[in-house]
Amino acid sequence: MEFFTAPPPRERxxxxxxxxxxxxxxxxxxVGAAAPLDLALFHSETLAIVLTDALVxxxxxxxxxxxxxxxxxxxxDDTWWDRYERMFNVHxxxxxxxxxTIRFGIRFSDGSxxxxxxxxxxxxxxxxxxxxxxxxxxCRRSGNSSGSDDFLSAHWPLWLWPLPPPExxxxxxxxxxxxxxxxxxxxxxxxxxxxxxRAHPYWP
Amino acid sequence: MRTLNRMDFFTPPxxxxxxxxxEERDQPPWTGPPKDLLGGTVAVEKTLxxxxxLAIVLASAxxxxxxxxxxxxxxxxxxxxEDEDTWxxxxxxxxxxxxxxxxxxxxxxxxxxxxxxxxPDGTKATTVEGxxxxxxxxxxxxxxxxxxxxxxxxxxxxxxxxxATGHWNLWLWPLPPPExxxxxxxxxxxxxxxxxxxxxxxxxxxxxxxxxxxxx
Numbered sequence: 553m554e555f556f557t558a559p560p561p562r563e564r565x566x567x568x569x570x571x572x573x574x575x576x577x578x579x580x581x582x583v584g585a586a587a588p589l590d591l592a593l594f595h596s597e598t599l600a601i602v603l604t605d606a607l608v609x610x611x612x613x614x615x616x617x618x619x620x621x622x623x624x625x626x627x628x629d630d631t632w633w634d635r636y637e638r639m640f641n642v643h644x645x646x647x648x649x650x651x652x653t654i655r656f657g658i659r660f661s662d663g664s665x666x667x668x669x670x671x672x673x674x675x676x677x678x679x680x681x682x683x684x685x686x687x688x689x690x691c692r693r694s695g696n697s698s699g700s701d702d703f704l705s706a707h708w709p710l711w712l713w714p715l716p717p718p719e720x721x722x723x724x725x726x727x728x729x730x731x732x733x734x735x736x737x738x739x740x741x742x743x744x745x746x747x748x749x750r751a752h753p754y755w756p
Numbered sequence: 757m758r759t760l761n762r763m764d765f766f767t768p769p770x771x772x773x774x775x776x777x778x779e780e781r782d783q784p785p786w787t788g789p790p791k792d793l794l795g796g797t798v799a800v801e802k803t804l805x806x807x808x809x810l811a812i813v814l815a816s817a818x819x820x821x822x823x824x825x826x827x828x829x830x831x832x833x834x835x836x837x838e839d840e841d842t843w844x845x846x847x848x849x850x851x852x853x854x855x856x857x858x859x860x861x862x863x864x865x866x867x868x869x870x871x872x873x874x875x876p877d878g879t880k881a882t883t884v885e886g887x888x889x890x891x892x893x894x895x896x897x898x899x900x901x902x903x904x905x906x907x908x909x910x911x912x913x914x915x916x917x918x919x920a921t922g923h924w925n926l927w928l929w930p931l932p933p934p935e936x937x938x939x940x941x942x943x944x945x946x947x948x949x950x951x952x953x954x955x956x957x958x959x960x961x962x963x964x965x966x967x968x969x970x971x972x
Contacts, residue, residue: 581921585799588966590796600970622971
């Protein structure tokens with residue numbers, strides 16, 4: 553008896569799926585160039601946030617932020633595992649209050665800024681989404697994380713579009729829930745611009 | 757029959773002492789890179805292999821006093837005469853992580869991606885030589901270097917209809933000496949012959965000096 557029958561063959565459309573626009577993330581057909589940075593963004597007895605390096609492309613840069621939390625005596629199990637969840641789940645932004653969400657931002661020397669909570673990438677659902685008219689910073693969490701009873705670490709990649717100018721700018725972080733005050737760290741754009749020159753397509 | 761107090765049936769485990777958790781974190785370096793250290797990043801950006809359909813690039817490394825993590829990127833490009841079914845099948849074979857992190861009897865199958873290192877003293881380590889099983893924990897110090905696949909193998913999505921990319925993280929113990937050594941790749945199912953690429957061990961050794969704990 554033929555119960556499960558195959559669907560009719562689809563008409564394969566010849567047009568290609570659109571390449572993801574650069575303000576949404578790095579180009580998949582490029583090899584990015586690594587720029588070591590090793591900058592402490594925030595440091596307390598229980599939480600450390602470090603900008604380890606950047607992966608640079610001609611039109612943008614991915615900042616690799618690593619975060620580690622260590623447990624102190626007064627933190628009970630519930631708080632600890634809640635912290636675990638928050639370190640590993642950036643998309644709870646829509647279910648959390650603003651204070652519970654970690655925020656990152658870039659402030660340029662001309663005073664302009666881009667943050668991960670400014671809604672710049674909220675769009676109507678059109679594809680491709682409209683080109684933003686200002687820099688955007690996008691927080692994408694990767695799966696590279698580990699945790700135990702008293703130590704957690706997580707990798708938070710940030711995507712900045714377009715490529716920042718080869719001058720000093722600032723990276724901001726704030727996380728009220730975990731007592732991280734608004735903290736700015738200077739970043740030298742020169743090594744990032746230099747790395748951008750080394751980025752190249754896999755196939756020219 | 758003993759009456760169980762239902763409230764106490766499912767009880768949480770006692771919180772483990774700091775010692776146990778610390779012991780787990782202070783694993784010997786031949787079992788993996790340290791989790792509580794920040795390593796020194798090195799841009800490597802060496803193409804290990806490339807043809808029209810596949811590129812394998814050693815993008816970067818992160819060095820620790822006794823380990824190195826390697827970040828490898830894979831890119832597959834659809835050939836002009838490659839039909840859709842073949843392309844999707846190839847993508848699956850190339851990028852599904854579980855195919856490459858497989859059981860010992862399958863490690864040398866043609867479709868399993870093989871990585872290795874050959875050090876200046878002639879010793880080598882590969883990702884397909886299997887583990888020496890030991891009931892001890894921590895396992896005893898191995899005779900020679902160890903190279904393992906870490907996270908990765910994913911990707912294969914996104915991009916356009918004509919490209920797919922993914923990545924592999926590998927780790928090596930010990931840190932190689934500050935001299936050139938060789939990174940090795942082979943992938944018989946996809947016409948990647950045994951290929952050796954020289955890597956600058958000195959840059960890794962220098963970067964390892966930048967490694968530091970999150971908390972000193």
